[in-house]
Amino acid sequence: MTTSLVKADQAASARVLQLDALRxxxxxxxxxxxxxxxxxxxxxxxxxxxxxxxxxxxxxAVLVFFLLSGYLIAAGIQRNVVRQxxxxxxxxxxxxxxxxxxxxxxxLLVTALAAIALALFTSPPPALQARPLEYLTALLMLGGxxxxxxxxxxxxxxxxxxxxxxxxxxxxxxxxxAAAGLALALLLTVLCTAERGDFLLFxxxxxTGAAAATLPPVLQLWRRRLCVAALGTCLLLLLLQPLALSxxxxxxxxxxxxxxxAGLAYAVLLFDLRWPRxxxxxxxAAAGFSYTLYLLHWPLLVLLMTALQPAVSxxxxxxxxxxxxxxALALLLxxxLARPLEQAARFRALIQGVGRRVWxxxxxx
Numbered sequence: 001m002t003t004s005l006v007k008a009d010q011a012a013s014a015r016v017l018q019l020d021a022l023r024x025x026x027x028x029x030x031x032x033x034x035x036x037x038x039x040x041x042x043x044x045x046x047x048x049x050x051x052x053x054x055x056x057x058x059x060x061a062v063l064v065f066f067l068l069s070g071y072l073i074a075a076g077i078q079r080n081v082v083r084q085x086x087x088x089x090x091x092x093x094x095x096x097x098x099x100x101x102x103x104x105x106x107x108l109l110v111t112a113l114a115a116i117a118l119a120l121f122t123s124p125p126p127a128l129q130a131r132p133l134e135y136l137t138a139l140l141m142l143g144g145x146x147x148x149x150x151x152x153x154x155x156x157x158x159x160x161x162x163x164x165x166x167x168x169x170x171x172x173x174x175x176x177x178a179a180a181g182l183a184l185a186l187l188l189t190v191l192c193t194a195e196r197g198d199f200l201l202f203x204x205x206x207x208t209g210a211a212a213a214t215l216p217p218v219l220q221l222w223r224r225r226l227c228v229a230a231l232g233t234c235l236l237l238l239l240l241q242p243l244a245l246s247x248x249x250x251x252x253x254x255x256x257x258x259x260x261x262a263g264l265a266y267a268v269l270l271f272d273l274r275w276p277r278x279x280x281x282x283x284x285a286a287a288g289f290s291y292t293l294y295l296l297h298w299p300l301l302v303l304l305m306t307a308l309q310p311a312v313s314x315x316x317x318x319x320x321x322x323x324x325x326x327x328a329l330a331l332l333l334x335x336x337l338a339r340p341l342e343q344a345a346r347f348r349a350l351i352q353g354v355g356r357r358v359w360x361x362x363x364x365x
Contacts, residue, residue: 021283021284024286025061026064028286030294031294031297033054033061036050039319039323040319041054060259062154063259066158067205067271068209070207070208071209071210073165074165074211086173087166089170093166094351098351099291099344102342103295103341105139107149117303134148150298151295157192157199160192164203165210168182201260204260204263212270212272226264227267230265237258293330296337304322
């Protein structure tokens, strides 16, 4: 019995390390793709394969984020339902807000400071010019600032997925109200799709991660078969027609289909394979600040790129050391800010404490 528990703990620890490593790696891939876009894209033509590669690598890393999010959120909901007997929406909402809002607020502060710095010393590029109201709507995850900080588009989608998942989980564990709750979840999905046409694509990738966490063994077998087939198809396309996987493919239906195929393929790499521990240690070191890094790096890159103009667009040497400097500063700043901002347990307790003061007769956490 003790041996079985030890093996189970070891397996769980290995799974956490692998997921952390892939989360950290995905954040670094997004950073690398944007470094290439900012500092090296001026040296190649718009249709160059490297341009497709930069953009596609960043987007595919975002697909990994959606897979991980679906897996972790669905697993958390399942654990809470098993432990408490039903879904607790107030606990769920507090946990999600504690995870999302503090790093988002830090990223918005960095974006505002970058815009102010550019306004003081030079004419800010149009991408960093934004109205104050956009900062409020961005903080509320209602849209806004997607030019000043383009990565916020994925956060807005993720927040909507959290809401829909919470409504669906609430409905599923309250049988008398299940039909009404699931109808509300479906209505929210329709509204989100009307708001953004590619919402269903990312919802499908998110659900793939959720399925990997929650499906029973028989259905897991079919999920693995589907994902392995998708992985084989992606590898074949890489050999025969690699640009078919590019997110710059002009046909929207093919673009979305290739991203969904890639999302299914990545599920095998994330959840069904076990990677050697030595390969995981370095990227796992970035997991603790990966979310902060993802949210704040873009305005910092724009600030540094603008400060180095025009030399950075004329000299490969200047572009190289500008890239290295920007990467180092982005990693350092994310690491420093994540220490106070990525403290989800502390912020969750704070949110729940405020909730109890505002609503003393509300449900206990």
